[in-house]
Structures are given as structure tokens and as C-alpha cells.
Amino acid sequence: MARNEQLIRQHKILQILERRRYGIRLEDLRDSLVDELGLSSLHERSVRRDIEALQAAGFDIDTEESPQGKVWKLRHNDKGIHRLNVSATELIALSMGRDLMLPLAGTQFWHGIEGFWNKVREQLPAGVWELFERYRRTLLVSGVVPKSYEKHHGILKSLHRAIDEHRVVEIEYRSAGKPSSIRFICPYGIVVHQGSIYLLATLEPQSEDSSGPELRHWKLDRFVKANPLDRWFKPDSQIDLSQHVQRTIGIFSGESAQRYRIWLTPKATLWLQEDPWHSEQELESLEGGGAILSVPAHHPMEIIPRVMELGEEAEVLSPIECREMIRDVLADRLARYERPAEDPFPKD
Numbered sequence: 501m502a503r504n505e506q507l508i509r510q511h512k513i514l515q516i517l518e519r520r521r522y523g524i525r526l527e528d529l530r531d532s533l534v535d536e537l538g539l540s541s542l543h544e545r546s547v548r549r550d551i552e553a554l555q556a557a558g559f560d561i562d563t564e565e566s567p568q569g570k571v572w573k574l575r576h577n578d579k580g581i582h583r584l585n586v587s588a589t590e591l592i593a594l595s596m597g598r599d600l601m602l603p604l605a606g607t608q609f610w611h612g613i614e615g616f617w618n619k620v621r622e623q624l625p626a627g628v629w630e631l632f633e634r635y636r637r638t639l640l641v642s643g644v645v646p647k648s649y650e651k652h653h654g655i656l657k658s659l660h661r662a663i664d665e666h667r668v669v670e671i672e673y674r675s676a677g678k679p680s681s682i683r684f685i686c687p688y689g690i691v692v693h694q695g696s697i698y699l700l701a702t703l704e705p706q707s708e709d710s711s712g713p714e715l716r717h718w719k720l721d722r723f724v725k726a727n728p729l730d731r732w733f734k735p736d737s738q739i740d741l742s743q744h745v746q747r748t749i750g751i752f753s754g755e756s757a758q759r760y761r762i763w764l765t766p767k768a769t770l771w772l773q774e775d776p777w778h779s780e781q782e783l784e785s786l787e788g789g790g791a792i793l794s795v796p797a798h799h800p801m802e803i804i805p806r807v808m809e810l811g812e813e814a815e816v817l818s819p820i821e822c823r824e825m826i827r828d829v830l831a832d833r834l835a836r837y838e839r840p841a842e843d844p845f846p847k848d
Contacts, residue, residue: 506550506553507631507634507635507638508537508638509533509537509546509550510550510553510554510631510635511592511635512533512536512537513529513533513547513550513551513554514554514559514574516529516532516533516536517529517561517572517573517574518574520573522566522571522573523563523564523566523571523572523573524571524572524573525568525569525570525571525572526544526547526548526570526572527544529547529572530542530543530544530547533547551572554631556627557625557627557628557630557631558624558625558626558627558628559574559628560574560575561573561574561575562575591620591632592632592635592636592639594616594617594620595617595632595636596639596641597613598613598614598617599641599644600641600644601613602644602645602646602647603644603645603646603647603692603695603696603697604649604692604697605646605647605648605649605650606648606649606650606651606652606653607649607652607653607656607697608653608656608657608660644695645695647695647696649697649720652697652720652721652723655720655723655725655726656690656697656720658726658727658728659687659690659699659726660690661728662687662726662728663687663688663689663690665728665732666686666732666733666734666735667687667728667729667730667731667732667733668684668685668686668704668728668729668731668732668733669684669685669686669687669701669726669727669728669729670682670683670684670726670727670729671683671684671685671718671723671724671725671726671727672723672724672725673718673722673723673724674722674723674724675722676722680724683703684703684704684729685699685701685702685703685704685716685718686701686702686703686704686733686735687699687700687701688700688701688702688715688735688739688741689741691717691741691745696719696720696721697719697720697721698717698718698719698720699717699718699720699723700715700716700717700718700741700744700745701715701716701718702714702715702716702736702739703716704731704733705733713736713738713739715739715744746779756798757796757797757798758796758797758798758819759794759795759796760793760794760795760796760797760803760816760818760819760822761792761793761794761816761817761818762792762793762794762795762803762807762814762815762816762817763790763792763793763814763815763816763817764783764790764791764792764793764810764813764814765789765790765812765813765814766788766789766790767813768790768810768813768814769783769785769789769790769791771810771813772791772793777793777795777806778795778796778797780795780796781793781794781795782794782795792817793814800821800822800825803816803822804816804822804825804826804829807826808826808829
């Protein structure tokens, strides 16, 4: 039998035992494994060997008599893994969550989860830790690009203090392609988007360039400094950070999102069903298997790169401004590729 199948089965045994406070008979445990893992058959001897392996790893699994007969129970004593009252499946979830937080390396969030993770490790028996290590080699987290915010640690702490105390913050901010400038902002919250940290803040109402309480997104990478001032602001009760973040497809800000309609081939339709762009996207089915995608976005650049990635499998139908932008981008690329390539660093 494949080693991975045994690990998955043992993990499922722990899940079942955690749910069954008063224990479960061996034959019922076997039936639950067959049902939940979709197995065609499973012998009770295999289940018994899996339990013995878990016991050898340090899990306190024991038997006792009940009106239904002998049952197997996972006891929660004060040793090892259960000192923090953390279940086996919760530990696996914690280790995966730690992987997902890699983009926050260097921040207090990362230091916090690392500190807690190290405390958990110290309390695990060697056999239990070995089991987790084996299982995690079969359950991986992909698509997370390591990125460190170590040099922004002080700035992030200052911003969090300002958010908590509703302080106005003087920042030096360097926008893409522009020199740094001084701004005065009212910070509301932090959002992590595609591996980067953004501050959600409005411009201070007294600022000359302020146009009202519109939330803007400020990328932490572009902060040169942040200095909380002895000035306070009253948070706008109409601002809902959760709703603000969920109503658009990317990280662009704006007063209201606009609906974009995009024609999709059957292949692209399947991709958008498997990996949606937005929780509020709508797919209107067409004859032949294609669809019309309707999706909200604040800015055309939230849509254009995604459509360009789909190539001939997608076409923006509206708004017309987005179609024109894509046409101009394609014309520029065609002209660029029609002329000979000029390598600024030619090889000898």
C-alpha cells in the first residue's frame, strides 16, 4: 500500500476519534474510514495497525468497555500535544496557515505565529512531530512567494498604533514612477493582497489635496517613513473595510465598482468556474458551452491583465473604454514585435 495512503488514513482516524467523545468501535471506525475516504474496502487489521502506529508516535489512544462493546478513544490529558488543548487536525491547519503567511515575514504577525509555532513544537513528543513532518510532506502549499517586510517593521508598528488610536499620520510615500512626497492620512486598516501589504486610509480632511472620505490603498513597500502625529480623526461610520475589500476584483480603490462584460470560450468558462475572479461574478451560459462573464472592478487594469492572459479565449465586450485600452495595448505590442529586438545587454 502507498505510504501516502497510510498517512491520510491515520490522519482521518485522528479526525474521527476527535469527533467521537465517547469512543467508537473498531468496526464502526473502519466503516467511517471507508465512507469518508471513498475506499472500496478496508480490513479491520489495517485499522488496528494504524492505531498502533499512532500510539507509538505518542497519541494517547486507549480502549474501554461500553454498552456497545469495546470502543477506542483519543484521551485529552495534560501531556504533550494537549497541553495547549490543540487537536491533531488543528496543528496541521496551523502549519499550513504558517506557510500561507510567508509574505508577512518580518512583520509582527509573522513573529507572532513563529513564536506560537515554536511553543507548540516544544510540547510535541518526538514521535508526534515525526508523524506531522511525514504528513506535511504530502500536503503542500503552493503559489506563495516569500517576501520580507523586515525593513518596514517599524513603519508597520507605527501604522498599527495610529489605526488603534485614530491618529493622523504624516507619511513620505513614493508612488510608482514618481518622486516621494509628503501626505497626511487617516488610517483605517491593513489588508494583505496577493502577497503584499496595503494600508487602507483616507486623506486628512484638512489636506489641500483631500477630496473627501474616499478610502485609498497605500502599498507598504512604497512607504519611506510614517510618523503618527498628535492629531486625531473621527472614523467615518459609513466605511466598512470588509465590504470595501470584497466588492472589487483587485486592490484598486474607487467610489464604486463598474461591471465588466467579457465573452469566454468553453475552455475559458471552465477556468473561470474553477478559479473565480470575484465572489460576485456571474456567468451567463451560451450555446456551445461558452459564457458571458459579468464581474465588478474599480479600474480597467484589474481586468485587462487577466483578459490578456486568456488570449484568444476571451474578449471584453463592455465598457467600450476598456476595449479601446486593450486595442491600444495590442497595437503597441504588435508594433514592438514587428521590429528587430534590441538587447540592451547583448551576449558576446
